[in-house]
Amino acid sequence: MSFDHPVLSSLLPVVLLIGVGFVVGRARLMRQESVRDLSNLVFLVLTQALLFRSMSSVHLERLDMRPVFQYFLAAAVLFFAMLMVYGRDSRASVLALAGIFSNTLMIGVPLIGLAYGEAGQVLLFTLISLHALVLLTMATVVLELQIAREQAAVSGQKSRLWRTLGQAVRSAVLHPVPLPIIVGLLYAQTGWGLHPVVDKPLQLLGSAFGPIALVLVGITLSHTPMGKNLAAAVRLSLVKTVLHPVLMLAVGWALGLRGLPLSVMVVAAALPIGANVFLFSQRYRKEEDTVTAAVAVSTMMAMLGVSLAMALLPLLPA
Numbered sequence: 001m002s003f004d005h006p007v008l009s010s011l012l013p014v015v016l017l018i019g020v021g022f023v024v025g026r027a028r029l030m031r032q033e034s035v036r037d038l039s040n041l042v043f044l045v046l047t048q049a050l051l052f053r054s055m056s057s058v059h060l061e062r063l064d065m066r067p068v069f070q071y072f073l074a075a076a077v078l079f080f081a082m083l084m085v086y087g088r089d090s091r092a093s094v095l096a097l098a099g100i101f102s103n104t105l106m107i108g109v110p111l112i113g114l115a116y117g118e119a120g121q122v123l124l125f126t127l128i129s130l131h132a133l134v135l136l137t138m139a140t141v142v143l144e145l146q147i148a149r150e151q152a153a154v155s156g157q158k159s160r161l162w163r164t165l166g167q168a169v170r171s172a173v174l175h176p177v178p179l180p181i182i183v184g185l186l187y188a189q190t191g192w193g194l195h196p197v198v199d200k201p202l203q204l205l206g207s208a209f210g211p212i213a214l215v216l217v218g219i220t221l222s223h224t225p226m227g228k229n230l231a232a233a234v235r236l237s238l239v240k241t242v243l244h245p246v247l248m249l250a251v252g253w254a255l256g257l258r259g260l261p262l263s264v265m266v267v268a269a270a271l272p273i274g275a276n277v278f279l280f281s282q283r284y285r286k287e288e289d290t291v292t293a294a295v296a297v298s299t300m301m302a303m304l305g306v307s308l309a310m311a312l313l314p315l316l317p318a
Helices: 006-026 032-055 066-086 090-098 104-155 161-173 178-188 196-222 226-254 259-270 275-284 288-315
Strands: none
Touching: 006 104, 006 196, 006 288, 032 104, 032 178, 032 196, 032 275, 066 090, 066 104, 066 226, 066 259, 090 104, 090 226, 090 275, 090 288, 104 178, 104 196, 104 259, 104 275, 104 288, 196 275, 196 288, 226 259, 226 288, 259 288, 275 288
């Protein structure tokens, strides 16, 4: 496989950025207590700018939603199946999100563009426009419900279901991830667009999200006992890079999806775990070591998994 192959040219920069962070962490160029501050900067500032700007130009009526709907159907099936397997608690929500949340932006955009051209990118951008909104909101609502249930169990006070659900939905909507997505989507429907004075800073902040988040993964990885978490990370990576695309293929094929839309959705499902899941685990302090290791492991495993998917998909009957 040559270095100009679309898979390698998309994945190697991600591996190198994680590697840079790993070296920074090992060399102790950043103090351990500063890692949390950097995580908050990425989560509360850079992510906000990226998500709001991405959604501020989305017009739902122009999007072909059928492939995306099928993608979310496969993701939801896998998410709730993983919840059952991992124990239906708050940590299970983070692990289940890791099994379905792809790195569609940093890896998916260049990969799909090189492999499938503009038509493929249109399909991917349709998915990206709703990817974080649907998957992160779903995971946040479920996790907030589980946290409320766990807190009630500790305090011994039973809260009514409707009140717990209401608090969970409110926490999810006012969460630092879904909120800028919803605000950006609502703003997009006005048709006003973003003035360059506002758009340029948002673009600069948003473009910094991917590199800094991946360097942060590497820094955290340098302090993570890999031997202790390697088995769990490999299992989670296999779910993300193997089971997720296989399930997407099965759902898409059963519902009549064929050709380029099926290929793009399956390849998107085969992508490694996105950095948003790492930030999600950091935010809630759940399964941080496992998710950190899994982001790195799944990135390496995706080189084989994505290549295999792209090689086999054209062999399917039309």
